[in-house]
Amino acid sequence: MTPPRNRSDAPVAILVVAALGIAVLVVAPLAGLLARVPWSGIGRLAEPEARAALIVSLEVSSGAALLAVVVGFPIAWVLARTTFVGRSVLRALVLLPLVLPPVVGGVALLTAFGRRGIVGRFLASAGITLPFTTAGAVLAAAFVSTPLVILAIESGLRSTDSRLEDAAATMGASRRYVIRRITIPLLRPQLLAAAVLAWARALGEFGATITFAGNLRGRTQTLPLAVFETLQSDPDGAVVLSVVLMILSLGVLIALRDRFLSR
Amino acid sequence: MSLDVDVVVDRGSFRLSARLRAPAGETVALLGPNGSGKSTLVATLAGLLRPARGSVSLDGVVLDDAEGNRHVHARDRRVGIVFQDLLLFGHLSTLENVAFPLRARGLAAPAARQEAAAILSRLGAGHLAAVRPARLSGGQAQLVALARALVGGPRLLLLDEPLAALDVQARERVRALVRETLSGFEGPRILITHDPSEAMNLADRLILMEGGRITQVGTPGDIATAPRTEYAADLVGLNLFVGRLVPAGEGVGVLETSGSPLVVAWPRELHPEVEHKVMAVLRPSDVALFPARPEGSARNVLRGTITAITRQHDRSRVRVASRPPLVAEVTPASVSRLGLAEGRTVWASFKALEVRVVGTR
Numbered sequence: 054m055t056p057p058r059n060r061s062d063a064p065v066a067i068l069v070v071a072a073l074g075i076a077v078l079v080v081a082p083l084a085g086l087l088a089r090v091p092w093s094g095i096g097r098l099a100e101p102e103a104r105a106a107l108i109v110s111l112e113v114s115s116g117a118a119l120l121a122v123v124v125g126f127p128i129a130w131v132l133a134r135t136t137f138v139g140r141s142v143l144r145a146l147v148l149l150p151l152v153l154p155p156v157v158g159g160v161a162l163l164t165a166f167g168r169r170g171i172v173g174r175f176l177a178s179a180g181i182t183l184p185f186t187t188a189g190a191v192l193a194a195a196f197v198s199t200p201l202v203i204l205a206i207e208s209g210l211r212s213t214d215s216r217l218e219d220a221a222a223t224m225g226a227s228r229r230y231v232i233r234r235i236t237i238p239l240l241r242p243q244l245l246a247a248a249v250l251a252w253a254r255a256l257g258e259f260g261a262t263i264t265f266a267g268n269l270r271g272r273t274q275t276l277p278l279a280v281f282e283t284l285q286s287d288p289d290g291a292v293v294l295s296v297v298l299m300i301l302s303l304g305v306l307i308a309l310r311d312r313f314l315s316r
Numbered sequence: 317m318s319l320d321v322d323v324v325v326d327r328g329s330f331r332l333s334a335r336l337r338a339p340a341g342e343t344v345a346l347l348g349p350n351g352s353g354k355s356t357l358v359a360t361l362a363g364l365l366r367p368a369r370g371s372v373s374l375d376g377v378v379l380d381d382a383e384g385n386r387h388v389h390a391r392d393r394r395v396g397i398v399f400q401d402l403l404l405f406g407h408l409s410t411l412e413n414v415a416f417p418l419r420a421r422g423l424a425a426p427a428a429r430q431e432a433a434a435i436l437s438r439l440g441a442g443h444l445a446a447v448r449p450a451r452l453s454g455g456q457a458q459l460v461a462l463a464r465a466l467v468g469g470p471r472l473l474l475l476d477e478p479l480a481a482l483d484v485q486a487r488e489r490v491r492a493l494v495r496e497t498l499s500g501f502e503g504p505r506i507l508i509t510h511d512p513s514e515a516m517n518l519a520d521r522l523i524l525m526e527g528g529r530i531t532q533v534g535t536p537g538d539i540a541t542a543p544r545t546e547y548a549a550d551l552v553g554l555n556l557f558v559g560r561l562v563p564a565g566e567g568v569g570v571l572e573t574s575g576s577p578l579v580v581a582w583p584r585e586l587h588p589e590v591e592h593k594v595m596a597v598l599r600p601s602d603v604a605l606f607p608a609r610p611e612g613s614a615r616n617v618l619r620g621t622i623t624a625i626t627r628q629h630d631r632s633r634v635r636v637a638s639r640p641p642l643v644a645e646v647t648p649a650s651v652s653r654l655g656l657a658e659g660r661t662v663w664a665s666f667k668a669l670e671v672r673v674v675g676t677r
Binding site: 214216217219220221222223224225226227230234235238239 | 362363364389390393397399401403405406407417420421468
């Protein structure tokens, strides 16, 4: 722990810009939202449309977080624990969805897993459809949140002591056994943080979801999509849904604060 | 039954060249300063590093053969290791730590735990079974690491600095146990240490390593009587001089050192009329110290500043930064009588007869 700094040490310019940033990026939007909440209309949350969107959102986020960790851990392990030519290219590729506009991700998913996509046509002949299904929404959300999981787990793997894994190997443990009994247990806090982060990112996902999975109420319409749709006809309803999303996201960040964000 | 090593191992810019043989039933101590290559050798024997050249074999089974492109993976070697930092698994109990090698090799959990418990109680640590490593004392953690190295019948035992992290009291207890463990183990056993007293205390044979090379192999007695390097001489507490020995009259010679030339008695086994490149030792107890330039028969008188005084039991070792540097051994009483202290300038003297030529190069 660094000792707390005397506030008078901080340059005035830094403090001014920080205050300005907080005002513009945090306080104003938050205050705007809260000022517009039609407290009398809070009962709208109980309406089937809002409830359906909330349930779809929870399903999709949870499914995407699970998928992201299940897929992200092996990718992170390969990046952190092996060396091969083209590793940095692979890392750039798997992190691409982080900087790609989600809409572009949705288009890419359509060209791959759409009914006539290069993979989708085989899935279709096997009777599996992804576009415009809840599973498709999960895939779209996992697409954007897996890079976060990879980053979190890879840095976790790099900071755990690989000598413990070497020691386990000298005791006769196979690589798989080492991962199961040493690596994963040691990495549990980071795995948890990665899952929560993925869940939060998936909760806010909009572009890839609407492009690939559409906006079908009760199936692929998540809270962000519902907010967008409601805004056209019923701005008050959109505000209520937005506040719900905000509370969920803030809750996740507060739960994470010690594990991941403060480092 | 023995361990046979003849390897060159590259680790970044560091290169280890080592050739050694450790017979079963003998304890070999690898002794060397930091950076001498001890841990590189341990990692190679463990199978965590591949030699660039040469081979390692244990009981006639080839574990490494760089030329033949053979490398037995660490998990298949059956080497029991106590790592320098122990590397106990913090998320597992003591019992599960000790059971780990058995379970990793496929033994069912209940049987593995039973065997682990048996070995823990044999080492007097049975009551620690449920404790997590973070809650163990230094000595207890060392016992657990020892138990984990012994479980499952290893063919080779490697103990890397097993006493280094312990305080004096724990060290006495663990040392006794390590000695017992070593003598009870049938295969080759290798003790890595930088503490000479520990090496001499526990090992049958010493291998000295410096800068990635083996510089001397021998029993503690061999090394004490004829150290081959400055490090070896320092280990056994002797002064070592290396240089040209030039005839200087009847029965005497002059040894040209890094500093002043020393007058020494001409060794009988050397041809009397030619120069030789030799190593010579001088016992610290043969060096006398004086606050002023002494009168007398001693042929060698050097002047220097005292850089360190260390007390060992009934005597004090005084380091003098003369040229060449010297270590003198005097009684604590003379330290106070002569007013010796770090930073003081003293005169050191010793007789020509007391410099003993131990070998030629």
